[in-house]
Amino acid sequence: ILAVEGNPPLNEDGMFCIIGGKPFVEQLRYAAKDCLAVIAWGSCASWGCVQAAKPNPTQATPVHKVITDKPVIKVPGCPPIAEVMTAVxxxxxxxxKLPDLDAQGRPKMFYGQRIHDKCYRRPHFDAGQFVETWDDEAARKGYCLYKMGCKGPTTYNACSTVRWNGGVSFPIQSGHGCIGCSEDGFWDKGPFYHRVTGLNAFGIESNADTVGLIAAGAVGTAIAGHAAVSVGKHVKGKESENDKNEREHV
Ligand code: SF4
Structure with a gap:
């Protein structure tokens, strides 16, 4: 098993990342030659992450696009959860044997559901109770962070179940929305604090096999579209019809 962190930059013959006097890409191909399978640790290895964000001058490239003759298991996250890494x-x-993978190559046992599906703030989402500013009463009460840009509805990971630091907490529990760090291309999908809207293609029982690809493409479009329609629409403490419809779709 070859476990890889980071990704090889291919531009300039790989000269942007040299390890032991040789380009990363050369070391990677050499090490992968006789392995059974490759594990791509983290979002950098799995998707490219920040190094591959536009305009990607070094041509940073995820592992599965370089090693194409071996199974590549993606364990994305920035960083991935330690227990998830160990468990794989x-x-x-x-x-x-290899774990069952979803359509994007992630182990289903940890990436089969969205953060939103198991989030302890979910009852507040369903009840239409949202944080509107970081220091309002709703924030103190622990209401849902969807309107503050939480990407939990479009992010597949185990943060809301396994949590972090030995199960102590996770970003939403600390008061900040999920930024979707384990999803493909999250750096290029718009600001962290713009909320995800218009994703009516799937419900709570959907999984990444059937909707992950749709969601990944839809988020960027939805965020951009929403910026145009959300200005000046919300009255503090009162959910508008538009918000209600949008929430029911998510
Ligand atoms: S939108 Fe975010 S904070 Fe709200 S229930 Fe979903 S995952 Fe939790």
Missing amino acids: VTYMLTFD
């Missing part, structure tokens, strides 16, 4: 390796060693 443990599963492979214990059962002597």
Whole structure:
């Protein structure tokens, strides 16, 4: 099993990242030659992440686009959750097989549901109770962070179940929305604090196999579109008809 962090820059013959006197891409191809499978640790290895953000001058390239003759298991996140990383390796060693993967190459056991599906603030989302500013009464009460840009409805990861630091907490529990760091191309999908809208293609029971690709494409479009329609629309403490419809779609 070859576990890879980061991604190789291909521009200038790989000269933007040299390890032990040789380009990363050369080391990667050499190390992958005889492995059974590759694990791409983190969003950089899985998708390209910040290094591959536009205009990507170094041509940073995710592992699966360089190693094409081996199975590549993506374990995205910036960073990925330690327990998830450990569990993927443990599963492979214990059962002597690869874990079931979704359509994007992520282990279903950890990336099969959205943050939103298991978020402890979800009852507030369903009740239309939202934080409107970072220091309002709703924030103190722990209401839903959707209007503050939370990307939990479009992010597949185990943060809301496994959590972080031995299960102590995760971003939403600390009061900040999910930024969607484990999704493909999240750096190019718009500001962290613009909310996701118009995703009516799937519901709570959907999984990444059926909707992940649709959601990934829709988020950027939806965020840009929403910026135009959301200005000056909200009265503090009162949910508008538009908000209600939008929430029901998510
Ligand atoms: S929008 Fe974010 S804070 Fe609200 S329920 Fe979904 S994941 Fe939790």
